[in-house]
Amino acid sequence: xxxxxxxxxxxxxxQGTLEVLILRSLQSGPNHAYGISQFLERQSGxxxxxxxxxxxxxxxxxxxxxxxxxxxxxSPNARRAKYYRLxxxxxxxxxxxxxxxxxFVEAMTRILAxxxxx
Amino acid sequence: xxxxxxxxxxxxxxxxxxxGQGIARAIQRQxxxxxxxxxxxxxxxxxxLEDKAWIGAKWGxxxxxxxxxxYSLTAKGRAQLVDKTSQWRRLVRAIGTILGPEEQEx
Numbered sequence: 001x002x003x004x005x006x007x008x009x010x011x012x013x014x015q016g017t018l019e020v021l022i023l024r025s026l027q028s029g030p031n032h033a034y035g036i037s038q039f040l041e042r043q044s045g046x047x048x049x050x051x052x053x054x055x056x057x058x059x060x061x062x063x064x065x066x067x068x069x070x071x072x073x074x075s076p077n078a079r080r081a082k083y084y085r086l087x088x089x090x091x092x093x094x095x096x097x098x099x100x101x102x103x104f105v106e107a108m109t110r111i112l113a114x115x116x117x118x
Numbered sequence: 119x120x121x122x123x124x125x126x127x128x129x130x131x132x133x134x135x136x137x138g139q140g141i142a143r144a145i146q147r148q149x150x151x152x153x154x155x156x157x158x159x160x161x162x163x164x165x166x167l168e169d170k171a172w173i174g175a176k177w178g179x180x181x182x183x184x185x186x187x188x189y190s191l192t193a194k195g196r197a198q199l200v201d202k203t204s205q206w207r208r209l210v211r212a213i214g215t216i217l218g219p220e221e222q223e224x
Contacts, residue, residue, distance in 0.1 A: 017213060020217070021213065021216050021217070024216055024217055025216075040216060043215055043216045044212035044213070044215060044216055045212060045215065047208065047209065047211075047212035048212060098217050101213070101217060103152055104152065105210055105214070106152075107149035107150065107152035107153060108122070108126075108149075108206070108210070110148060110149065110150070111126060111129055111130075111145070111148045111149060112125075112129055112203055112206070112207075
């Protein structure tokens with residue numbers, strides 16, 4: 001189960017979810033890996049710390065499925081960085097995955113509803 | 119999602135002891151068929167929860183007169199359920215914020 005305090009368990013929960021979150025982070029424009037992890041950390045209210053060990057394999061999977069593409073560019077602080085951007089397929093996938101996520105949360109919420117609260 | 123299944127099992131057993139098949143059916147029904155629990159993952163999860171002593175198991179006879187393992191929540195499991203439920207809510211909130219409608223970023 002997602003343990004906010006246990007990185008290993010959290011990771012296990014996030015596999016799959018992380019990919020969707022990455023797609024979401026690219027919705028407003030291309031970004032490099034560090035920018036993506038910063039976005040996720042900030043947007044989650046610092047609940048998520050995305051380490052490179054999970055970020056890069058996830059990016060790799062997204063590239064393989066052609067949901068994102070990568071391109072080398074120079075970042076504003078004059079460093080070479082690979083910028084990732086959503087493909088039309090990735091954009092479609094984001095919409096589908098978001099509604100799937102919402103259905104999942106609805107179902108979980110129904111089951112965990114306080115009726116007979118533990 | 120492995121951890122999620124654990125949570126669903128604990129939650130289902132809150133209503134009382136149940137055998138594996140009953141647990142799977144309850145989860146499917148309560149989720150309005152959104153979740154399908156396959157037996158392989160279910161029994162692995164039950165084993166894992168039993169190893170952690172979050173659930174206990176006893177042989178009994180099911181409603182259709184078959185011998186079955188009946189699982190029940192232990193005190194430890196009950197405490198875990200409370201814990202994991204609030205962690206789950208926290209995590210869902212965080213993911214929901216990220217996936218939520220696009221906002222102006224400053």
